[in-house]
Amino acid sequence: MRLGVHFMRFDSAAPADMRRELGDAASYADDAGVAWVSVMDHYWQMMRAGFPKSDPMLEGYTTLGFLAGRTENVQLGTLVTGVTYRYPGLLAKIVASLDVLSGGRATYGIGAAWYEEEHRALGVPYPPLSERFEMLEEAVQIARQMYDPENDGPFEGKHFQLAETLCSPLPLSKPEIMIGGSGERKTLRLVAQYADACNLFAATPDELRHKLDVLHRHCEDVGRDPAEIRVTTLAGSEKLIDGDVAGFVDDMRPFAELGVDMVILRPPATSLAAWVRDAVAPGVPAVAELGA
Numbered sequence: 001m002r003l004g005v006h007f008m009r010f011d012s013a014a015p016a017d018m019r020r021e022l023g024d025a026a027s028y029a030d031d032a033g034v035a036w037v038s039v040m041d042h043y044w045q046m047m048r049a050g051f052p053k054s055d056p057m058l059e060g061y062t063t064l065g066f067l068a069g070r071t072e073n074v075q076l077g078t079l080v081t082g083v084t085y086r087y088p089g090l091l092a093k094i095v096a097s098l099d100v101l102s103g104g105r106a107t108y109g110i111g112a113a114w115y116e117e118e119h120r121a122l123g124v125p126y127p128p129l130s131e132r133f134e135m136l137e138e139a140v141q142i143a144r145q146m147y148d149p150e151n152d153g154p155f156e157g158k159h160f161q162l163a164e165t166l167c168s169p170l171p172l173s174k175p176e177i178m179i180g181g182s183g184e185r186k187t188l189r190l191v192a193q194y195a196d197a198c199n200l201f202a203a204t205p206d207e208l209r210h211k212l213d214v215l216h217r218h219c220e221d222v223g224r225d226p227a228e229i230r231v232t233t234l235a236g237s238e239k240l241i242d243g244d245v246a247g248f249v250d251d252m253r254p255f256a257e258l259g260v261d262m263v264i265l266r267p268p269a270t271s272l273a274a275w276v277r278d279a280v281a282p283g284v285p286a287v288a289e290l291g292a
Contacts, residue, residue: 001252001255001256001260001261001262001263001287001288001290001291002035002036002261002262002263002284002287002288003034003035003036003262003263003264003265003280003283003284003287004034004035004036004037004038004074004075004232004262004263004264004265005025005029005034005036005037005038005264005265005267005276005280006038006039006040006079006234006264006265006266006267007022007025007037007038007039007063007267007272008039008040008046008079008266008267009045009051009055009056009267009269010022010055010056010057010058011055011056011269012267012269012270012271012272013271013272015056018056018058019066021271021272021273022063022066022067022070022272023066023070024273025272025273025275025276026067026070026071026074027070027071028273028276028277028281029071029074029276029280029281030070030071030072030073030074031281032276032277032280032281032284033073033284033285033288034074034276034280034281034284035074035075035262036074036075036076036077036232036262036264037067037071037074037075037076038076038077038078038079038107038109038264039058039060039063039064039067039078039079040057040060040078040079041060041061041078041080041081041082041085041109042057042060042115042118043057043115043118043121043122044057044115044117044118044121045057046115047117048115053117053118060078060081061078061094061098064076064077064078064098064106065098065101068098068101068102068105069101071102071105072103073105074105075105075106075107075176076098076102076105076106076107077106077107077108077109077176077178078109079109079178079180079199079234079264080109080110080111080178080179080180080181080199081109081110081111082110082111082112082113082114082115083110083111083112083113083132083135083136083139084113084119084124084125084126084127084132084135085113085124087160088135088138088139088142088143088160089142089146089160089162089165091108091110091139091143092108092142092143092146092147092167093146093167095107095108095143095171095175096146096147096167096169096170096171096175099171099172099173099175100169100171100172103172104171104172104173105173106171106173106175107175107176107177107178107197108143108175108176108177108178109178109179109180109199110136110139110140110143110177110178110179110180111136111179111180111181111187112129112132112133112135112136112181112183112186112187113126113132131159133186133187133190134158134159135159135160136179136190137190137193137194138155138157138158138159138160139160140177140179140190140194140195141155141157141194142155142157142160142162142165143175143177144177144194145165146165146166146167147167147170147171147174147175149170151165152164152165152166152167153165176196176197176230177194177195177196177197178195178196178197178198178199178232179191179194179195179197179198179199180198180199181199181201182200182201182202182211184211184214188211188214188215188218189218189221189222191215191218191229192215192218192219192221192222192224192226192229193218193222193224195229196228196229196230197229197230197231197232198215198229198230198231198232199232199233199234199264200212200215200231200232200233201233201234202233205254205255205258208233208255208258208260209258212226212231212258212259215229230261230262231258231259231260231261232260232261232262232263232264233255233260233263233264234263234264234265234266235251235252235263235264235265235266236265236266237265237266237267237268237275237279237280237283238268239251240265240279240280240282240283241268241275241279243282245282245283245286246286248283248286248287249283249286249287249289249290252287252290253290256287256290256291257291259291263287265280
């Protein structure tokens with residue numbers, strides 16, 4: 001099993017100090033062997049998670065470009081971009097550029113979007129959920145076509161029409177497509193059809209087992225081997241913060257046994273850099289033994 005970190009709060013340093021704070025956190029993660037660094041792709045902090053909407057929130061891909069320049073090994077991505085936030089051809093181009101400038105370390109993370117308040121606030125259209133799922137499927141199809149060196153022709157969809165799907169330069173690696181969310185009827189069906197990776201929301205092993213059972217049934221329906229889909233999940237890091245590495249490993253063991261490749265940790269209300277250096281880094285070699 002591998003560990004990742006999700007930089008989803010930016011309230012641990014003043015704006016003038018954020019460059020150093022984030023740069024140090026990314027460098028510590030890279031040096032410690034952390035496998036993944038992600039950021040949110042939101043305009044506001046999440047009220048749903050209990051934060052004030054006025055808390056700082058950095059734009060996702062600007063931040064990833066900065067982190068790419070401070071790292072050499074970690075995989076980089078959003079967790080995840082809402083399909084409404086960018087035209088899909090532009091999003092595919094952005095991720096391709098991140099992949100080139102990071103040396104082949106970009107993930108294309110996408111979901112159906114949900115944060116209506118921030119859409120309305122900044123004038124971004126927010127279609128009904130059924131339409132957003134249709135848009136999500138077309139966006140993934142567009143990305144796959146844009147990353148195909150043999151196909152730069154048009155794309156004709158219900159929601160998006162592209163006269164050409166030229167992407168130059170092409171990404172160095174074909175970016176992994178990660179679909180975020182755990183909706184059993186639509187989201188996991190799209191994971192089975194299109195995704196290289198998924199991020200499942202599950203607080204317990206039993207909950208995760210159920211989601212995986214649903215995903216595997218969708219894979220069977222579409223003729224996909226579930227082993228082709230990398231499974232990730234989010235977790236807290238309280239035991240690591242307390243120095244209880246063994247306890248954290250015990251908590252993660254049943255997830256590893258279910259096939260989780262990577263646990264992505266959420267930060268507490270403290271320095272991101274200190275959190276990665278002092279809490280996360282000791283957990284990297286410890287969880288590496290799980291599933292080995």
